[in-house]
Amino acid sequence: PPLPVAKPVPMAAALPGPRWLPAAAALLWACCGSAATDGIQDQAEQFFRSGHTNNWAVLVCTSRFWFNYRHVANTLSVYRSVKRLGIPDSHIVLMLADDMACNPRNPKPATVFSHKNMELNVYGDDVEVDYRSYEVTVENFLRVLTGRIPPSTPRSKRLLSDDRSNILIYMTGHGGNGFLKFQDSEEITNVELADAFEQMWQKRRYNELLFIIDTCQGASMYERFYSPNIMALASSQVGEDSLSHQPDLGIGVHLMDRYTFYVLEFLEEIHPASQTNMNDLFQVCPRSLCVSTPGHRTDLFQRDPQNVLITDFFGSVRKVEITTETVALDPNLVGLETRVPNDEMATEPLKYAEQLPVAQIIHQKPKQKDWHPPGGFILGLWALIIMVFFKTYGIKHMKYIF
Amino acid sequence: MAWAVAAVLGLLLLLGSPGGCGGSPGPPRDSLREELLLSPLPSGDIAATFQFRARWDSELHREGVSHYRLFPKALGQLISKYLVRELHLSLTQGFWRTRTWGQPYLQAPAGAELWVWFQDSVTDVDKAWKELSNILSGIFCASLNFIDSTNTVTPTASFKPLGLANVTDHHLLRYAVLPREIVCTENLTPWKKLLPCSSKAGLAVLLKAERLFHTSYHSQAVHIRPICRDASCLSVSWELRQTLTVVFDTFSIGQGKRDWSLFKMFSRTVTEACPLASESKIYVDISSKTQENELLEVTPPPLSVHEASVQGDRRTYAVYDLLSPLLFNVSRSLNVQLKWKRPQDSLDLSTPVLHAQRYVSGYGLQTGEISTLIYNTHPYRAFPVILLETVPWYLRLYVHTLVITTKGKENKPSYIHYQPAQDRRRPHLLEMLIQLPANSVTKITIQFERALLKWTEYTPDPNHGFYVSPSVLSALVPSVLAMKAEDAEKSPLFTSLFPSADGSSYFVRLYTEPLLVNLPTPDFSMPYNVICLTCTVVAVCYGSFYNLLTRTFHVEEPSRGGLAKRLANIIRKVRGVPPL
Numbered sequence: 004p005p006l007p008v009a010k011p012v013p014m015a016a017a018l019p020g021p022r023w024l025p026a027a028a029a030l031l032w033a034c035c036g037s038a039a040t041d042g043i044q045d046q047a048e049q050f051f052r053s054g055h056t057n058n059w060a061v062l063v064c065t066s067r068f069w070f071n072y073r074h075v076a077n078t079l080s081v082y083r084s085v086k087r088l089g090i091p092d093s094h095i096v097l098m099l100a101d102d103m104a105c106n107p108r109n110p111k112p113a114t115v116f117s118h119k120n121m122e123l124n125v126y127g128d129d130v131e132v133d134y135r136s137y138e139v140t141v142e143n144f145l146r147v148l149t150g151r152i153p154p155s156t157p158r159s160k161r162l163l164s165d166d167r168s169n170i171l172i173y174m175t176g177h178g179g180n181g182f183l184k185f186q187d188s189e190e191i192t193n194v195e196l197a198d199a200f201e202q203m204w205q206k207r208r209y210n211e212l213l214f215i216i217d218t219c220q221g222a223s224m225y226e227r228f229y230s231p232n233i234m235a236l237a238s239s240q241v242g243e244d245s246l247s248h249q250p251d252l253g254i255g256v257h258l259m260d261r262y263t264f265y266v267l268e269f270l271e272e273i274h275p276a277s278q279t280n281m282n283d284l285f286q287v288c289p290r291s292l293c294v295s296t297p298g299h300r301t302d303l304f305q306r307d308p309q310n311v312l313i314t315d316f317f318g319s320v321r322k323v324e325i326t327t328e329t330v331a332l333d334p335n336l337v338g339l340e341t342r343v344p345n346d347e348m349a350t351e352p353l354k355y356a357e358q359l360p361v362a363q364i365i366h367q368k369p370k371q372k373d374w375h376p377p378g379g380f381i382l383g384l385w386a387l388i389i390m391v392f393f394k395t396y397g398i399k400h401m402k403y404i405f
Numbered sequence: 406m407a408w409a410v411a412a413v414l415g416l417l418l419l420l421g422s423p424g425g426c427g428g429s430p431g432p433p434r435d436s437l438r439e440e441l442l443l444s445p446l447p448s449g450d451i452a453a454t455f456q457f458r459a460r461w462d463s464e465l466h467r468e469g470v471s472h473y474r475l476f477p478k479a480l481g482q483l484i485s486k487y488l489v490r491e492l493h494l495s496l497t498q499g500f501w502r503t504r505t506w507g508q509p510y511l512q513a514p515a516g517a518e519l520w521v522w523f524q525d526s527v528t529d530v531d532k533a534w535k536e537l538s539n540i541l542s543g544i545f546c547a548s549l550n551f552i553d554s555t556n557t558v559t560p561t562a563s564f565k566p567l568g569l570a571n572v573t574d575h576h577l578l579r580y581a582v583l584p585r586e587i588v589c590t591e592n593l594t595p596w597k598k599l600l601p602c603s604s605k606a607g608l609a610v611l612l613k614a615e616r617l618f619h620t621s622y623h624s625q626a627v628h629i630r631p632i633c634r635d636a637s638c639l640s641v642s643w644e645l646r647q648t649l650t651v652v653f654d655t656f657s658i659g660q661g662k663r664d665w666s667l668f669k670m671f672s673r674t675v676t677e678a679c680p681l682a683s684e685s686k687i688y689v690d691i692s693s694k695t696q697e698n699e700l701l702e703v704t705p706p707p708l709s710v711h712e713a714s715v716q717g718d719r720r721t722y723a724v725y726d727l728l729s730p731l732l733f734n735v736s737r738s739l740n741v742q743l744k745w746k747r748p749q750d751s752l753d754l755s756t757p758v759l760h761a762q763r764y765v766s767g768y769g770l771q772t773g774e775i776s777t778l779i780y781n782t783h784p785y786r787a788f789p790v791i792l793l794e795t796v797p798w799y800l801r802l803y804v805h806t807l808v809i810t811t812k813g814k815e816n817k818p819s820y821i822h823y824q825p826a827q828d829r830r831r832p833h834l835l836e837m838l839i840q841l842p843a844n845s846v847t848k849i850t851i852q853f854e855r856a857l858l859k860w861t862e863y864t865p866d867p868n869h870g871f872y873v874s875p876s877v878l879s880a881l882v883p884s885v886l887a888m889k890a891e892d893a894e895k896s897p898l899f900t901s902l903f904p905s906a907d908g909s910s911y912f913v914r915l916y917t918e919p920l921l922v923n924l925p926t927p928d929f930s931m932p933y934n935v936i937c938l939t940c941t942v943v944a945v946c947y948g949s950f951y952n953l954l955t956r957t958f959h960v961e962e963p964s965r966g967g968l969a970k971r972l973a974n975i976i977r978k979v980r981g982v983p984p985l
Binding site: 067068102104105111112113114126127128129130131132133135136137138155156157158159160186187188352353354355356357358359360361364365367 | 498535536539540542543544546547548550551561562565566567568569570571573585587588589590591594595613614615617618619633637638639641789791819820838864865866879880881903904912929
């Protein structure tokens with residue numbers, strides 16, 4: 004006898020009711036399902052957001068002399084933006100190789116301008132330069148990055164980052180294919196820089212690093228990086244020169260470089276809560292404005308630049324947790340402080356030192372440091388030598404002496 | 406029952422006063438005084454001196470000091486950690502022209518100057534000195550970490566302690582000057598942050614960098630020293646004095662007129678005193694007003710006038726007390742203005758009693774001569790002066806060429822201390838006590854030879870030259886008027902930095918100009934030139950010789966035959982193959 008064969012029956016014919024019901028049911032299930040998976044998706048997204056807890060910035064200007072005013076103005080504009088977006092001075096290491104603001108050739112002392120109508124004084128009133136003038140050397144720069152600093156260095160000159168720090172490194176000056184010139188007397192090569200970053204990675208001194216360079220042929224400096232989590236931007240490709248923006252006839256020199264000028268314009272629009280991402284920064288200064296072609300490198304970076312906020316590197320956005328617990332303060336703590344021990348009193352009145360005690364100074368004998376043998380010793384020595392001479396050669400010579 | 410109550414009461418009393426015998430808190434243990442002194446100088450410029458003094462009645466070297474109120478914590482911790490007895494740091498841009506501006510209250514040398522007296526319990530003074538200068542370079546954003554043994558000296562007669570001292574062993578003193586140091590806003594910012602009111606209230610609102618650095622002379626200093634707590638002087642208080650002196654060029658800020666006002670100088674006016682200050686005053690020097698009647702006019706009219714004999718001169722000061730409520734009755738802000746009624750045609754240029762000048766002479770890059778001229782313009786009194794010179798090791802001084810002449814005759818110093826330099830380790834130190842006769846010029850000359858440095862020791866801009874730090878003159882200048890010793894707490898701050906023993910003379914410390922000397926500098930582009938030249942010589946000469954010696958010659962037969970054969974021979978010649 005033939006077995007009953009279950010023939011696939013179209014659902015629409017089998018089920019009673021309106022035709023749209025299964026479709027609606029399917030849609031409803033999809034929505035509920037997506038609501039449930041939204042929570043999971045959120046968690047998954049946390050993986051793609053940055054896991055940093057603090058921000059540092061190392062801003063370096065490597066050029067000396069008055070005609071390199073624009074490099075100092077470049078560095079100070081990035082400093083200004085970074086401070087405005089929240090990174091405090093204690094987390095910024097600012098290295099300026101020469102002093103332009105109080106330079107005798109500056110017609111407006113204590114100012115560094117970025118625009119030719121002297122609109123924006125990027126030097127400001129609250130600047131703290133950590134490494135200045137002759138202290139900006141390749142050795143000091145590499146020591147700051149790797150943390151191998153002599154023990155008596157003050158805190159403001161150290162990069163005290165940990166493995167949850169996002170670091171912004173900005174360098175500007177004169178450069179070439181594979182090197183950056185420091186103060187007209189030494190260079191740092193791209194290989195040295197890549198090795199320094201690898202040292203930082205191995206010592207877990209950064210979580211993510213953004214490297215921006217504004218020099219001629221700047222893209223050559225990031226060619227050799229091989230450590231993870233580094234994103235790099237440069238103002239020009241190999242073989243191209245970065246050009247300066249405009250001179251000011253009152254000051255007499257070029258005020259800024261084109262790339263950093265447009266980056267500053269871009270950063271002035273950013274505020275601590277903005278959601279602008281790195282892709283917008285890559286579009287800053289196209290060839291029509293910059294003449295050179297800015298480049299970037301993101302292959303070493305784990306996240307998609309679309310998801311990286313500008314404030315992840317330029318700002319210091321802290322994640323704040325609000326708690327609803329109450330904390331009880333002990334009201335009896337006031338009395339502890341009033342106990343002040345008495346200072347010891349001297350028995351006789353102390354007095355100030357005399358500023359010019361002439362008599363005391365004249366009679367001050369300098370300490371006799373060297374030991375001179377007394378005169379009698381020399382005489383005795385010579386007498387001994389003469390005695391030995393006459394003993395060996397005979398006493399007959401004696402009578403001719405005495 | 407009574408004893409139980411008494412016992413309970415006693416217990417309560419004991420518990421209620423946890424301080425024990427300390428009892429109730431005493432009067433405030435620290436105080437702040439701020440003042441601004443405006444003095445028109447004989448040349449027409451105007452000098453403004455700010456002084457902020459925080460005094461702390463406490464013993465800082467005690468363990469467990471943790472509560473800092475007006476005294477800044479950064480400096481307090483520094484003093485206790487490095488066992489510092491006195492610290493004086495100054496950062497200066499410009500030079501005080503004593504001849505045209507008169508005697509300064511407190512002069513500082515160009516660049517950075519740091520001198521420290523340590524306590525006698527310090528075991529290694531040099532190590533403490535090095536660490537102290539590093540920490541200060543971080544606090545003040547200055548390159549003080551360049552202070553090392555090549556520019557540190559131990560003076561033996563100058564720089565006696567300015568505070569209380571019972572031991573003056575000069576081995577505990579260190580002195581260093583960095584003449585190349587630049588002063589800019591980044592040094593002013595941390596200096597302002599040490600003030601209790603910062604730059605938000607009181608006289609410090611006038612400190613705006615854009616105006617303060619547009620001056621002929623800018624000097625900011627920090628002085629820490631122990632002082633007497635009261636008249637009996639049985640206990641010690643610590644005093645932190647922050648001074649800032651600027652000299653404005655009135656012709657550039659006043660557009661040609663010599664009138665000045667607070668707003669024109671600082672682009673700000675004063676609105677209130679610092680709430681933490683116990684005294685906040687502005688003094689204006691109106692001495693010229695009394696000498697010739699109605700020469701100048703000060704607005705708003707001062708509430709009181711203070712007379713003092715400062716540096717041998719009787720001077721009158723108009724006082725504006727910011728803590729008195731009468732001052733801000735008329736307007737909310739105070740803008741002190743001074744107008745000259747008629748032009749000062751006969752300028753009262755009273756030359757200062759002591760001033761000095763120093764210069765380098767000679768030609769070429771091998772030898773030179775340093776000359777110092779010291780002027781004593783007092784009509785009838787002679788007085789001694791200590792001259793301290795620190796010369797870097799690369800200028801090799803010849804002490805046998807040291808000549809001191811006064812009025813044509815040789816002047817032998819009463820005390821000489823000379824410590825020769827050690828290459829790359831120690832600078833020269835020359836200290837002399839010279840008697841200056843009345844109304845005379847003393848000339849001190851010494852010859853030197855310039856050394857050749859190693860090529861790594863040159864700075865990145867060697868053609869600028871190398872600096873020689875200013876020399877220091879310390880003298881007790883006799884004064885015409887007898888000055889009575891006033892109580893340190895009542896007198897204005899600008900009269901009380903140098904403790905004066907008697908009233909017949911006042912102590913003054915002057916600095917000469919720094920010198921700029923060119924050393925024989927190699928041409929740093931030479932390595933590149935040498936490589937180019939060597940490669941050219943090698944390619945042209947050696948290459949030619951090599952070719953001549955190793956090239957072989959062979960005879961070439963003339964080509965016979967038709968066109969095709971000739972063409973083929975040409976092609977074969979090109980290929981390097983023997984012809985057909």
